[in-house]
Amino acid sequence: MGGFFGAVSKRDVILDVFFGTDYHSHLGTLRGGIAALTDNGFDRHIHNIENTPFRTKFESDINGISGKACIGCICDTDPQPILIYSHLGTYAISIIGVINNLQELTKEIINNSASHFGGMSGGRINTSELTAALINSKESFVEGIKYAHEKIDGSVSILILTDKHEIITARDKYGRLPVLIGKDGDGYCVSFESFAYEKLGYKDEYELGCGEIVKVTADKYETLYKPRKCKKRICAFLWTYYGYPNSHYEGVNVEVMRYRNGEIIARTDKEKNIAQNIDYVCGVPDSGLPHAIGYANESHIPFARPFVKYTPTWPRSFMPTNQNVRNQVAKMKLIPVTELINGKKLLFVDDSIVRGTQLRETVEFLYDNGAKEVHMRSACPPIMFGCKYLNFSASTSELELIARRTILELEGQEGEKYIDEYIDPETERGKKLRDTIAEKLKLDSLEYQTLDGLIKAIGLDENEICTYCWNGRE
Numbered sequence: 001m002g003g004f005f006g007a008v009s010k011r012d013v014i015l016d017v018f019f020g021t022d023y024h025s026h027l028g029t030l031r032g033g034i035a036a037l038t039d040n041g042f043d044r045h046i047h048n049i050e051n052t053p054f055r056t057k058f059e060s061d062i063n064g065i066s067g068k069a070c071i072g073c074i075c076d077t078d079p080q081p082i083l084i085y086s087h088l089g090t091y092a093i094s095i096i097g098v099i100n101n102l103q104e105l106t107k108e109i110i111n112n113s114a115s116h117f118g119g120m121s122g123g124r125i126n127t128s129e130l131t132a133a134l135i136n137s138k139e140s141f142v143e144g145i146k147y148a149h150e151k152i153d154g155s156v157s158i159l160i161l162t163d164k165h166e167i168i169t170a171r172d173k174y175g176r177l178p179v180l181i182g183k184d185g186d187g188y189c190v191s192f193e194s195f196a197y198e199k200l201g202y203k204d205e206y207e208l209g210c211g212e213i214v215k216v217t218a219d220k221y222e223t224l225y226k227p228r229k230c231k232k233r234i235c236a237f238l239w240t241y242y243g244y245p246n247s248h249y250e251g252v253n254v255e256v257m258r259y260r261n262g263e264i265i266a267r268t269d270k271e272k273n274i275a276q277n278i279d280y281v282c283g284v285p286d287s288g289l290p291h292a293i294g295y296a297n298e299s300h301i302p303f304a305r306p307f308v309k310y311t312p313t314w315p316r317s318f319m320p321t322n323q324n325v326r327n328q329v330a331k332m333k334l335i336p337v338t339e340l341i342n343g344k345k346l347l348f349v350d351d352s353i354v355r356g357t358q359l360r361e362t363v364e365f366l367y368d369n370g371a372k373e374v375h376m377r378s379a380c381p382p383i384m385f386g387c388k389y390l391n392f393s394a395s396t397s398e399l400e401l402i403a404r405r406t407i408l409e410l411e412g413q414e415g416e417k418y419i420d421e422y423i424d425p426e427t428e429r430g431k432k433l434r435d436t437i438a439e440k441l442k443l444d445s446l447e448y449q450t451l452d453g454l455i456k457a458i459g460l461d462e463n464e465i466c467t468y469c470w471n472g473r474e
């Protein structure tokens with residue numbers, strides 16, 4: 001994944017971009033970068049942030065820089081922002097998203113223009129550089145960005161800082177990720193997370209539409225290319241999992257959505273009359289907690305934290321990038337409160353159940369520590385498809401998904417033919433899938449939020465939300 005923040009103003013904005021970018025640290029673990037337009041031209045810094053927070057790495061870089069236009073990013077893939085010298089001028093560019101046809105596009109550009117790309121370790125091409133090459137093949141930023149959106153299979157939101165003290169930004173074609181503009185008395189900022197600029201004193205000004213291209217200067221922002229008339233597909237996982245609680249997208253706050261989601265799950269449980277003698281409702285830290293608060297509020301069952309995260313030395317939620325080490329880190333971070341476990345009937349809510357590996361270990365641990373019953377609620381339906389639109393860490397390969405592995409175990413490759421039935425919790429296959437996962441995880445009960453419940457909790461038109469992970473709808 002990744003996130004970006006940029007600002008252009010009548011005053012110095014280096015500190016704004018330093019903190020604004022840092023507030024996107026929950027969205028990526030690999031690289032951080034800043035590019036400022038100073039009196040001496042561009043000043044760009046990129047660091048590996050796998051084991052050190054963004055702020056620590058960039059503190060010394062920003063000392064002594066001043067500039068009224070600056071962009072920054074956090075990302076899980078390539079070093080960014082990169083500096084480009086082209087017929088459109090010199091500019092810094094950063095992107096968020098995924099380019100599935102990276103190799104084909106690279107070949108096409110090399111064959112058509114005899115141009116070249118800087119290689120990275122592992123022989124990869126920097127996705128920002130490829131996007132810049134597509135943009136540069138046209139006569140203006142607008143035409144170039146439209147062309148990049150047209151050619152790229154995947155999703156790309158773009159942040160460009162030009163040498164004319166302006167930011168040009170574009171939201172991805174289907175609006176899978178947010179791009180927002182904030183305003184203060186001296187200028188404007190562009191951000192993925194709304195809370196990042198609110199905390200810095202900017203007020204909400206504008207949220208870009210699908211594929212919209214906007215130019216931002218210290219005096220104003222203007223749409224250079226209107227939102228496409230298309231089906232919007234904003235990522236539902238922004239609310240259930242990776243969006244920051246204080247943020248809002250399309251006017252819907254993340255934390256409030258999570259409470260609503262938990263409430264709906266609790267009401268469904270009540271209607272079904274299941275798991276009614278629970279001692280505590282608990283969230284799997286961190287993103288399961290607000291869904292659990294919603295559940296507890298609705299069910300009037302006390303909320304408790306039988307696990308508390310040890311954050312002083314493990315402050316980051318995604319690190320490191322290696323899955324096995326990440327699992328180990330996740331395990332070390334969670335410290336139990338045995339008094340709240342021993343002899344208790346516990347109902348946990350998690351943001352989602354992806355691979356199920358960590359969850360199985362957690363459940364075993366709870367029983368080892370004397371839990372009488374462990375019930376689990378997933379804040380979203382079973383994940384059936386890996387995300388092909390974003391570089392989203394929770395669902396990379398379909399065979400890693402517990403739901404798909406279980407279907408394979410139940411009826412081999414033949415099961416693929418019945419995916420639609422497995423998706424539907426009301427069918428025999430749908431029920432079988434959910435029961436089998438509950439058995440595998442040794443749970444006393446397992447229920448998933450339904451897709452309808454999830455959409456209701458978000459509160460937007462279902463046609464504006466991406467639900468591909470759960471139902472494969474493009």
Ligand code: SF4
Nearest residue numbers: 235236387466468469
């Ligand atoms: S496929 Fe899933 S993770 Fe990807 S954009 Fe859609 S809802 Fe989000």
